[in-house]
Amino acid sequence: MRPARHATPYGRAACRWAVLLLPALWLATPVQAQLVPSLAAFQFSNGVHPTFDATFESTSERDVSRFWYNELKAASMRVTNKKEMVGYAARIPAASTDTLQVLIAVERSKAFQSTTVHIAFFTRIGYIGPDSPERELGGCMEWVRQRMVSLQRQLAQTAVAAGQRDLGNLSRQLDMLQREEQRMENSLRRTRQRMEQAAKDSTQSAEQLAQLAMAPDTAGTDSATRAAQDKQRRKDLARWQDRSKRSAYTKQDMQQKEQDLQWALKKSKEDQAAKQAQVERQEAVVRDLREKMQAIR
Template sequence: MTRTLTLALIAWGLQASAQTQVQQTSFTFSDGLHPSFMVAFDNGDDKDLEGFYKNRLKMVSKDVSNKKEIKALGARVPEIAADTITILCAVEQPRKSTTVNVHLAFRVNGAFLASTSEELLRQNATDYAYRTAVAYKTKVLQDKLGAEQKTLEQFRNDLATLKKEKDRTENTLEKTKDKGKDAAKDKLDAEHELSTTNIAIETKKTEVAGDPSEQNTKDLQDLLKDRSKLESKIEKYTEDSADAEKKGKDLEQDIKDNLKQQDEKQKAIADQETKVKAAQLLLDSVN
């Protein structure tokens, strides 16, 4: 599963970062058919592409409209021409196709650049279309890398939290075991004291039978009270010991579950590190 996802990421990225090619073609804009410089984006997002190109053109133009297509007026792009130019940008996705095409038309000195235009201008326009497309691909892959890195960081934080929880649970388990041991010891001590008290009671009963004085009777009553208290203590210590044993088993299971989760998270981290490396590799290879 994870290997499949990683391979899918690489395949997607290779498409996104495939060699950028600029084709000189033509496209029917809202005001007619014009020669254009087209770049095809496999598995592209038409809305995202449109937003990217619009923002890029806003940075260099006096006015940008976006009705049927993006129209940049007074664009200052010295890489193409010294004077301001008009740039038309149309993003289209052919029906039943995963490819999104971006058409750029450049009007320089009142005429659209075409195959018959000055070679230097055509080359400048081609270079501009190429650089802009690469900038978009770079942004997409940077965003992808950032998302993968964020996920990796979250996984590592999750693992750190699991380790802290395990440490806390282990500390609680040790305290619980100590309480269980103390309860068991206190129970034994109380049982021993109860045994001694029972003997004392039987002895005192014999004394009372032979001499039912007020003092002997009071002493017997005190011993009976002591026995009742000891029996209550023994009952409590028994419950405490049982509770500690049950809680200890629950905590031990929690630790086992935690270790299992840590193992799963470690594997997820290793897989995510592979994805980050793949995303970085794709970003480094964009062209």
């Protein structure tokens, strides 16, 4: 279990430092976009020390820990990671010409869905805190702030990339729905054409069957001719009866298919409207994520 965070005994001095520091930062960038670490104190394994705290919202503790470990490793001769991260012989030129020891503890708050990094700097004169010389205090503050900006940018870029992927997936799904609608419209057009042709075939079959139903004129013909005519008549009758049945079946099938396609097209339009709304919402999400990323200073 990680040690609990303790209230800082450096409140008044921290406020004095904040009053001196923030106006200079506001001149550089808009205040709402400025990331500034807070001065506090934290219970490390070797005692309570003044810290520079950096808080990150909706971020995994693992990602935050990995980032600060790599940053500490880049600045230090040696790094250990047992009860907390400790960087030995760390060089932060803006804070001190000598090397420092840096302690980092990462604390996850489940209640607020945030991760706080507690960073303590130890020099030959002791731990850097609100009452430390301006160079040491300002140098450590800026070292932490720069890395806060770097991590926030990484997190923002990851969020934008994930949002863009989701937007791409939704756009592809919408495109598939639109393509499917086009296929169904083409199928509906062909279905209606076949239904019209079946109706024509049915009418023609009825006319031919009506003619074949009438008694043929056999006056003046011999028996052989009459037999041949009768045989042909039976063949024509069977052919037109078969054609009449097939046209009736086709018409019935096409009518059912037309109904099915009309229902499917109606459902497709509803699905497209819902998907389009999802796309627009995701576009707004991506725009918001991009704006937040651009606002990080």
